[in-house]
Amino acid sequence: MSADRIVGIDLGTTNSLVAYMQGERPVVIPGEDGANLVPSVIALDENDQIIVGNAARKYLIETPERSIYSVKRLMGRGVEDIQDELKLFPFRLAEDLRPGEVLRIKLGQQTFTPPEISAFILRQLKRNAERFFNGPVSKAVITVPAYFNDAQRQATKDAGRIAGLDVLRLVNEPTAASLAYGLDKRQNGIVAVYDLGGGTFDISILKLQDGIFEVIATNGDTHLGGDDIDNLLIRIALDDIRGDMGSDLSRNGEAVATIRKAVIEAKIALSSQPATRLNIELPGGRHYQREISREQFEQLIQPIIDRTVGPCKQALKDAGLKPEQINEVVLVGGSTRIPKVRSLVEGLFQRRPHTDLNPDEVVALGAAVQANILGGGSEITQNMLLLDVTPLSLGIEVAGGVTDKIILRNSTIPASATQYYTTQVDGQANVAIHVLQGERELAKDCRSLARFDLKGVPPMAAGMPRIEVKFLIDANGILHVSAREQRSGKEAEIEVQPSYGLTDEQVESMILDSFDYAEEDFRQRQLVEARNEAGTIMAALDKAKQSPAWGQLTSDEKKQIAKLVKALDQVKKEEDYGAIRKAIDALNQGTMRLAELMMDSAVSTALKGKTMDEADMGEAPEAGHPVAKADFK
């Protein structure tokens, strides 16, 4: 069973979560700090160690050049795609980057690709889950925005592999949310999922029928979300400061990070109160203050949230539905907490949206449901099946730079198309194929997915070969290509060069690099478990001090135990796993006689030779017990 433990992961722009199916219900697995959300923030600390999540947030302000957030915006993209992003986000690209190469981001003196940075987040989630299960976790379902293209999906899968996860499925975020919703409601009907997160917007329209979740249409914008609202507010604050104080802070990383933190807090406050006050201490001790009313805020963000209207209308049109035919609208993503967003959705679909689900968690919970289905299902999920679609049309460049669409958007996946090619010159051995994704007529306006050569075409007169090329989009929304020359029956060799992806060799080498971190993971886990065990044994000892057996010990024995406890308490705070282990063993030895006395008084004979924590028959804290003896290989 434990070998098949599959978790569901929401790898978000702002926050990431890991969840699993606990019996009949999906639940989020909290981190060591007890929080369900792991901020998608990565930093290098003073010792060049990677820090992830809440602990990394302080570095955003203290050492912005050694930290990064919203890396999801860079997944599967080339340097020419992200010029707008570079103006708004403090991403620092490696200086030696060449066009067409996978992006590399500077963090201190090191550089990482976006999948590697995402892998740090995934590794943290994996660690949280392993701590929770007290055992290894190696399989996951990861969610992606429905409107992610092939390169963005591939990059997410690569991140999973680098983090040591077997990614069984990529699930679209709104679809995952619908699974969590459907599990809850168990009703047939048409549901629209409006998902406005930190960096991406998706709209999906689904038909729910007897456990089948069939996506009818999806649309979106992979660069629209709460980040855009934050950036707008930051720009206004920076303009104000320049006007009032005459200083341009836009290039001051620390100041921008401080302002960013404050405007995000103000944005959140305005969802529950009519006005809020920005009060920002700037470097140099000066203060920037400004009162913002909800009304002003709503006016400011209107152009941003209006950008969700077009995709919603297109999705309805593609689904062939009128707004009144939608039975329920489900809200997903932190930005849907903004009252103005809710009223916009209400106006669009002419009904009050469903807001019972926690918009931050519902995607991860749905991913856990899908993980459960893939693992063979349980009683509650056995009838559930997700039928998703490809969000973008797949095309081939033909003469004249025109896109010939071969799989249309909103086709249920897996989907396939077969094309036939021939040669234009006698004896031609290669045929070049350019695969595109997008809705535009011209190839140059679509996203280039891959260029590849059909090699080894047998020598024939021009126009004679008949090369059958099969394009197949799998259940993850990722393209596979195979080819065969039909006249000779020869399988043609295909070399697919993803336009902005990592090659298999690159991913392999990153996996090798990541073993360094895996070792770190292992060390961390041992440490956590030893600390837990130390806590358990100390708690048991405290309890034992109330028992009559304690009174039977000599004062020397008591003194010796106190010494051992002090020693354990000391090393427990440090990072040396071996020392903690030793101190635990010493305390176990030192309390052997106490344990015997306790047992004698409790049950009498037969149980001699037990150690302290085994002798404690009360309910020991759950975390402890034989954990440190578990073998992690």
Place this chain on the structure above:
Amino acid sequence: MAGNEPKSSSSLIMPGETTSACWSCGEMRAAHFCSACGKVQPPVPVDYFTFFDFPRKLNIDAGRLEREFYELSRKLHPDIYARGEGREQQWSLEQSSLLNDAYRTLKDPIKRTEYLLKLEGVELEEQSKAATEKARATGQVKKQVVPPDLLEEVFELNMQLEELKAQKKMGEDDPALIEEVGRQKLELEEKHDALLQELKGYWNEWDKLVDSGTDEDRHKVRDKMVDLVNRRNYIRNLVRDVNEVLEG
């Protein structure tokens, strides 16, 4: 495994296929999955009608098609074989992509008709592809065969559309012209619907002939449908062009 309980569905056993054995349990197998143990089978190249075990008829009960689609999805989808061995995963991927392609085609009345005509030896798609390629090679705008009875009307409409485009470019607005184009669009839409109705009439004829007609009878109906589908597609493209200009 969930959704895999042995459940025989006799409608899915293809004639001629029932004698081969399931690779997994050795029992009788159906077209796509074994009727005894439920396991996915290697795909056999079949046409979309055969895939659903439907006769090659054009009237299809949409409800039944959807039910079959859902049922087959429960048997063939890659989710069900996520823990299966490599070849099962591959077969399930191929089978379910075939299922989805088949469902997408049969669900849509026009795509269904075009697909059937293709099975009957008419290469609608190839024709238009060849025309497209030729147009591109010669650098000319692709010429569609204009149905003769529409010639005059289409000529005038195209002139008006050009004028409207030019006006929009200049930022001008001619409500009378917009109204006129809108009126013609309505007419075209009515024509489109009439053609669809006429086409459906031939569906009924075709379906009768499948069981009891001669080749000659069938060819007559087939050619009539080719004509109707071409005209219908032509008008649909025209309406799309008008919408683009009006909305653009």
